[in-house]
Amino acid sequence: MTPFSLGTVQRALRDLTDRGLVVRQHGLGSFVTERQRELENPWHCRFVADDSDSVLPIYSHAVQRMTVHERGPWTRWFGTQRDLMRLDRIIDVNHEFKIFSRFYADRALLRRLWDMPMERLHGANFKQVIARQCQLPITDIVHMVQMAAFDEEACRAIDVPAGTAGLFMQAVAHAGRALSVYYQEFFIAPNARALQFPEHTPSTH
Numbered sequence: 001m002t003p004f005s006l007g008t009v010q011r012a013l014r015d016l017t018d019r020g021l022v023v024r025q026h027g028l029g030s031f032v033t034e035r036q037r038e039l040e041n042p043w044h045c046r047f048v049a050d051d052s053d054s055v056l057p058i059y060s061h062a063v064q065r066m067t068v069h070e071r072g073p074w075t076r077w078f079g080t081q082r083d084l085m086r087l088d089r090i091i092d093v094n095h096e097f098k099i100f101s102r103f104y105a106d107r108a109l110l111r112r113l114w115d116m117p118m119e120r121l122h123g124a125n126f127k128q129v130i131a132r133q134c135q136l137p138i139t140d141i142v143h144m145v146q147m148a149a150f151d152e153e154a155c156r157a158i159d160v161p162a163g164t165a166g167l168f169m170q171a172v173a174h175a176g177r178a179l180s181v182y183y184q185e186f187f188i189a190p191n192a193r194a195l196q197f198p199e200h201t202p203s204t205h
Helices: 006-018 111-115 126-132 152-157
Strands: 022-025 029-032 058-068 084-093 097-106 140-149 165-175 179-188
Touching: 006 022, 084 111, 097 152, 111 126, 126 179
Parallel strands: none
Antiparallel strands: 022 029, 058 084, 084 097, 097 179, 140 165, 165 179
């Protein structure tokens, strides 16, 4: 039906699959995926582009939302009494590599993120949602970065071999001095890009 050879078509499909534009299901065929939504004005995942001035586009996809009952690194910021939620996302950086993110927050405090339909969370800038819809401006964010071996869930999410080590980043956001708004973990697949941290919190109004 086309002037192209089977090998050319197969290579094209593989390339589209690698870029997340096509999903291939065994026994069913190949299908165009839902349009990726670019996350505007990223705060945590700012990777420097080849021009050394701009940052690469990123696309986020919300994959899971749940309540949290166990203790973990987030307990330091939220204690044991809060009704916590966890929201997982996969972030595609310029179709070059992926990041797995776990976002933890007080479910009552950020009720909008809990109630919002999952499809509306794709490409959403959580910081802007928190400021505009939850009426809670972020005044301070602390980043902690280290090399670490990723857990199995993170490896599966970003399509790297089990036991892969990469950049593990934690971010804690506050409103004022006393209120912890969210705690977030990022498992960043190995890559050659520079990660840029803004010097101050930009206005969201």
